[in-house]
Amino acid sequence: MIRYVGTRLLQLVVICFLISVAAFLLVHLLPGDPTLAILGPNDTPSARATLLKQLGLNHSLVVQYWTWVKNIFHGNLGVSFLTKQTVSNALSVAVPIDLELVIVSQVIALVVAVPLALVAALRPNKAFDRVATTTTFGFLSLPTFVAGPLLVLLFAVELHAVPATGFVRLSQSFGSNLKSVILPSVTLAIGSIAVYYRLLRADLISTLQEDFVTMARAKGLSTPYIMLRHVLRPSSFSLLAGAGISIGTLFTGAFVVEVLFQLPGIGYQLVQAIYARDYLVVQGMALVAAVAFVVVNFGVDFLLTLLDPRVRRG
């Protein structure tokens, strides 16, 4: 076990290093000079040279990379040339928004998917199962940039139930905060609902064939009790694996949702920074996002190994 965790941790460190190199190179090797964007109309050769020196861009790539990484370990990701705000400051605004989006959307997805799957799996291929399975299959074909506008149209434009865009901080007002994140979260949840429902249903159906379920029935236990106490737990491994996998979906989804609803999360700020060629912000945010993505994947893998020893041997 320790050996396994050690190997995986080492892999994690190597991948994080590669990601940092990639994030750095992506911005530095590709054509397009950041000084042009900064200087704008004041672009003269001497001004450019001064600026290059100021930003440390006159050094070799290796030196630049080294300086960047060294500063990261001191908690300094650089300063946006556009807003003059530090990147870590921008992140402290963005990260709570992303966390809230992810948590609320996953809670919604589980609250919808788990009961649906429990009811559907009891009578496979009967009316309820067919309706639920077909509907969630349709959800698979609703990417966030399709589902989001549809939900805005229905709940914000037609029903005026919630505001279409804008973000209110949790610290400002709980009610308004909830209203501002509910549509984006539902948009993100749609894909997750489909994935969770399909995985859980399939696992539940196969668990229901097990002898211990027949045994529980023979003891005269009620169906809800059997489903919740005997069947749900052994059926939830794929669900957990699915949660790990849907991080990828959430990742793309979050970018689109944040731009659509104008929530200043990492995705929104990153898109803005990419437009403005604010390279330190792009570099820093891309690094944080990619490392978060890899670390969460690692965490889910680790949890799966703890719960199911077969994964370790496989």
Added chain:
Amino acid sequence: MVAADAGTESVLAIEAIPGATGAAPSRRTGLGALFWVCAGWVALMALLAILAGVLPLKAPNFQDYSAVNVGPSVHHLLGTDDLGRDLLARIIYGSRVSLVIGFAPVAIGLAVGGSLGLLAGYRGGVADSLLNALSFVILAFPALLAIMVIERFWQPISLLKLIVLFAIVAAPQLFRVMRATTLSYAGREFVVAARATGATTRRILLRELLPNTLPAAASFALIGVAIAIVLEGALAFLGLSVSLPTSSLGNIINAGVNNDNLTLNPYIALWPSLYIFLLLTALNLMADRLRSYFDIREVKL
């Protein structure tokens, strides 16, 4: 398990989990009418996109200020947008980008990644380990993020550049599928028997292994097409796909959301959304049918 990016590659990996799909129908029933209806739909959409220049469509970028935001009518079957452009023409021309980005990179990825996977899975060795590690590294990086950053600094964005970037993302995934399936067949009796009779490696790969591994790869490739279409749509929605005024479906949806258009004329966003929904449903259903027909369940990524 490393979920690559961005999008629905999730779906790809999920379906690889044993038992994730429903009950496998019997082989006798064939692929079923639904599969062919879906295939026909995709073919029809492709045909419309190819023949867009020949069909009696309005010019996709022509702005008719006497017909701004009109609803569906005989003159404009799907109505017009806020600049008086015909929505039917815009969607059909816009679908060209989606379909090319959907199919071309996956075809390249299948050719490159798939053949490498077949070879690596059969031969093993150092090259196999290296390719395997490389595919993990590429898949560990969130694709949408990488593509967004690269293309923004690699201006101007052309269709060809996007295809290259998407192919780089698609190839490792198809490599992994092909390699895993090949590994599961490489030790089977008929392969050993073929080797014992003195068959060349080339013959074993093409005649013994490929026919067995292709269905899984094809099914995953269909999901890959859906993923690529979603990814391009998301990029276009963020304004980072091929540059305007070449409309792409994601651009049209984005235009339908901006400038209060959702209130003024919801059709602008609705029609392309419907198009994408139907296309993705057709692709997902086809992949699902292929999977249950060939009983592909044991692929471990």
